[in-house]
Amino acid sequence: MKNPLGMAVLGLLLESPLHPHAMAATLRDRGMDRAFKVTTGSLYDVVRALVREGWIEARETVKVGARPERTIYGLTAAGQEEFTRWVDRLVREPQAEFPKFLSAVSYLGALGPAGAVEALRERADRLRASVEEIRRSHAAALGEVPRLFVIEAEYAARMTEAELAWVEEVAGEIEAGGLAWPEEGR
Amino acid sequence: MKNPLGMAVLGLLLESPLHPHAMAATLRDRGMDRAFKVTTGSLYDVVRALVREGWIEARETVKVGARPERTIYGLTAAGQEEFTRWVDRLVREPQAEFPKFLSAVSYLGALGPAGAVEALRERADRLRASVEEIRRSHAAALGEVPRLFVIEAEYAARMTEAELAWVEEVAGEIEAGGLAWPEEGR
DNA sequence: CCTCAAATACTCGGATCCGAGCGATCGGAG
DNA sequence: CTCCGATCGCTCGGATCCGAGTATTTGAGG
Numbered sequence: 001m002k003n004p005l006g007m008a009v010l011g012l013l014l015e016s017p018l019h020p021h022a023m024a025a026t027l028r029d030r031g032m033d034r035a036f037k038v039t040t041g042s043l044y045d046v047v048r049a050l051v052r053e054g055w056i057e058a059r060e061t062v063k064v065g066a067r068p069e070r071t072i073y074g075l076t077a078a079g080q081e082e083f084t085r086w087v088d089r090l091v092r093e094p095q096a097e098f099p100k101f102l103s104a105v106s107y108l109g110a111l112g113p114a115g116a117v118e119a120l121r122e123r124a125d126r127l128r129a130s131v132e133e134i135r136r137s138h139a140a141a142l143g144e145v146p147r148l149f150v151i152e153a154e155y156a157a158r159m160t161e162a163e164l165a166w167v168e169e170v171a172g173e174i175e176a177g178g179l180a181w182p183e184e185g186r
Numbered sequence: 187m188k189n190p191l192g193m194a195v196l197g198l199l200l201e202s203p204l205h206p207h208a209m210a211a212t213l214r215d216r217g218m219d220r221a222f223k224v225t226t227g228s229l230y231d232v233v234r235a236l237v238r239e240g241w242i243e244a245r246e247t248v249k250v251g252a253r254p255e256r257t258i259y260g261l262t263a264a265g266q267e268e269f270t271r272w273v274d275r276l277v278r279e280p281q282a283e284f285p286k287f288l289s290a291v292s293y294l295g296a297l298g299p300a301g302a303v304e305a306l307r308e309r310a311d312r313l314r315a316s317v318e319e320i321r322r323s324h325a326a327a328l329g330e331v332p333r334l335f336v337i338e339a340e341y342a343a344r345m346t347e348a349e350l351a352w353v354e355e356v357a358g359e360i361e362a363g364g365l366a367w368p369e370e371g372r
Numbered sequence: 373c374c375t376c377a378a379a380t381a382c383t384c385g386g387a388t389c390c391g392a393g394c395g396a397t398c399g400g401a402g
Numbered sequence: 403c404t405c406c407g408a409t410c411g412c413t414c415g416g417a418t419c420c421g422a423g424t425a426t427t428t429g430a431g432g
Binding site: 032034036037087092094095106119130152159181 | 200270
């Protein structure tokens with residue numbers, strides 16, 4: 001069980017038992033799908049895995065009309081503990097991650113000076129838009145819930161801004177000739 | 187073909203044809219395994235996928251001693267084009283990514299004020315170490331190759347520093363009571 | 373009252389990921 | 403010359419991921 005979506009599920013069930021579809025719906029409508037990749041397929045796999053580990057359990061299966069049955073899952077005691085341990089571990093220990101942009105930057109040379117500047121500038125535009133979007137929805141959310149519950153937006157905004165600053169700086173440096181372009185692509 | 191490792195392979199083959207094991211070795215020894223997740227299993231899958239797409243092709247299979255055959259792959263013309271397009275796209279278009287820390291921060295509340303501060307401080311320590319490590323190896327590399335070829339380390343360092351700053355700031359705010367802890371975990 | 377888009381709720385199978393092996397061979401210590 | 407650990411080079415299969423598809427139901431608009 002590595003998938004953080006599992007953590008999200010535990011977190012939700014802490015409040016009240018739910019069936020998978022409701023989990024997805026809640027997650028999305030709280031905007032948590034910006035922090036967790038929630039796809040239906042994975043969700044059902046994750047739920048099955050959580051059951052296997054004994055962290056959640058089926059509470060009842062209801063049938064409303066002629067729709068497929070809904071199986072409602074609730075947290076076990078072990079699941080509650082696991083949730084806290086999980087959050088704690090992910091906060092404490094930085095994981096080696098491999099953002100795609102990091103990979104791309106490793107081969108920035110391939111674009112040539114002009115191409116690199118152009119691509120970087122376009123990224124910068126998109127990042128700017130993205131920061132604004134984050135700020136906007138964060139501000140909106142602050143009307144509804146305590147700041148602690150939407151603190152991740154502040155983190156996302158900060159990180160995006162940091163990237164934006166770096167991208168603009170490098171684009172500038174290339175244009176100014178401050179970042180030399182060797183002949184041979186490595 | 188989504189895996190950035192595919193891009194790394196194309197990038198390597200731009201220099202000279204190689205067999206998979208040599209690709210992994212080269213990648214690791216240039217320290218590119220900090221930007222690409224290189225695991226043997228995936229590598230062979232990725233190579234197969236690149237062949238399927240017609241971006242690389244088997245050039246020859248050599249047998250040295252009684253060891254397993256080595257199949258040497260080289261870039262096709264299509265592969266060269268694809269490489270540039272790939273880098274360009276990843277630079278231009280920010281991808282929605284889901285760093286584990288972002289997920290964890292979404293549930294920071296679960297740790298309680300004291301627990302959160304403690305965990306954040308530990309993360310801060312590790313991040314500091316990580317920045318130093320990046321800087322150190324970047325400085326070392328600068329003796330060997332042009333700056334453009336190790337620019338990704340500058341990006342990594344900046345992003346790690348940004349995270350570090352945020353983590354310390356939030357820990358400080360919690361301690362100072364500037365970030366309220368509602369009763370009920372959401 | 374009818375239609376059609378949206379929401380409800382999940383399944384399925386192909387694609388991908390990736391660590392644990394496996395069977396060599398090489399290099400150096402004794 | 404012989405043993406052993408490191409390196410070479412790859413395969414395999416289980417786990418996971420996830421989008422597309424399925425089948426129903428509700429609700430708003432005409």
